[in-house]
Amino acid sequence: MSRVAPTVSRMPSVLSTARRLALSHEGVLLIILMVSLLVLATQTDRFLTTDNLLNQCRLMAEVGLVALPMTYIIITGGIDLSVGSILGLCAIVLGVAWKNYGLPLEFAIVLCLVTGAAAGAVNGYFITRVGVPPLIMTLATLALYRGFAEGVSQSRSVRGYPEWFYQFGQGELFGIPTQLWFLIAALLISAFVLSRTVFGRALYAIGHNETGARFSGLAVDRYKMLIYTFSGFMAGLASFVFVSRVSTTRSDMGTGLELDVIAAVVLGGTSIFGGTGTIIGTALGVVLIQLLKNGLALTGVKGDATIMVIGVVLICSILITNFARSRQATEKPGD
């Protein structure tokens, strides 16, 4: 009797695990992703080709790079609206330092990354030391950094970069777009740090209960400072890839990027209230948005109209998850 019981109970447990996975936000996303892949592939034969898919990876690299730190920030219950403006500012710093001040391009790239990190650190400083709410702080710097970019450049563009520079945004390494290597590396590191290190687990603790985390002796302010700086740095990296991809620098680069990034992160299941979320979810969110945009564009939907689907998918996926969770909660009140 007691020997039979485990085998009997294992069957439902496998099933329920499968069900839990399918009902988890990542599961729902994966299913939506598969369905949309199938539907889009039947609509047009130009969609499911290696060339097209690799090219889409190029296009989603910038959003992907910035979405990783954004996941951290939203997990802690914060938000960073200034990433698009930081990207614009970094692009201008890169262009102006190289063209107008005649610095070597390698140095200009470093300067661009440092500017990004510094811009993020300013956000972090005011949020942690002065106590400005993240939403409002980054709203202010959204205007401020874009203003710097426009003011410094006087809205003039910079072009004519040397050939080797385009390698990062347009070239390939082992048959795969260069920036995809950046993205994959950043993704793996971010996922590892979030799920396997004290730092990563602390972010969840901060998001769940910041006061509690503080009383448990976590260096809340230092962690927050770090993630906002990281966010700025990644925006700088994205700007460098972006400039290399489109071969020109303009001060309006990255306008509205913050909305794409936040949409991808939230779509990926990170709660805007903080405390939950995964890097895998974010990755799925980024991929899903890019595929839907591309697939719709190929089936003949005009330009920016494809963003409509982002809105629908964003709201629907959250509704579905909410619904699934509340059902689970009612089914198992003891849990």
Next chain:
Amino acid sequence: MNTAASTAVSPAQQRGVLKRILRLFASQEAVLLLALVALFVIVGSINSRFIAERNLYSIFLGNAYIAVAAIGMSMVIISGNIDISVGSLIGVLATISGSMAVAGYPLVLCWLVPVLAGVLISSFTGYIVAYLKIPSIVVSLGMLSILKGGLIAVTSGEWITDLPEGYALAQLKPLGVPLPIIFMIVLTILAALWMRFSNTGRAIYAVGGNAEAARLSGISKQRTIMKVFAIHGGFIGIAAVLFATQLSVIQSTVPPNLELTIITASVVGGVSILGGTGTVVGSTLAAILLAAIGSSLIFVSVSPYWLRSVQGVLILLTVLADLYRRKRQRKQGSG
């Protein structure tokens, strides 16, 4: 005894009056008014063309619709929510209004339908926020994509021209005062009185300030938020009609950064992003101040490309002042 009492009271009373005057001057509205006057005096003395009638007209007239939209936005933020889809919604409603006018509908309908549509669409947003309990920043982010994408899908961003005679509501001047200015002033006063004295108005502050306390005193959070979004939609509708009728063409796309300009006006006007505090008078003054600063840059020969940095600094200063004020209040409260 009697005389002693009266002499004892009068210095205290005097101090009370003095304190009240001081407090009045320390309020955000007074600061904004002083800043506005100072700006006109200083820039006007540098370049007298700044205070020429024509320029003042263009400052007030061209931005009245932002002030009107900021009234609704202030209510939304005071209730503890946010709406980042306003810019897109104004674009959609203005296009509806213009298309109806070109199609030959009665003019009154062209002015009223956008307002009703605004109430409907915004109520839908409000419904999802209030009853399905999804954070307003996520819902309005989704709505932003849907509205913006939908607008481009339908119109391809073409200009609406050949508007019929008499459609230009914003160019009317009853009693010599342009209609947008009348709208701005009357709506601000009405909204301010309503927020101060009506039950629903007080409920908005209560829900934003302390949702639990509001619930315990019998205020329905859901219904209040629903109402706030519906009213907000009405203000957006009016703003959209003013926007659509101020020029003789309508570009059927979303005006760039409009939502940020409107949110900035609310925040600089003293509406706390944390909810619970602020007035619509402040947001209207702030909308005018922001417009005046933008205009003044040209007159003191500063490149208008720096405008966004100035906006960013203003948001930051407002928030820092607010934090300082709260800290002092807390000290006084405990001491």
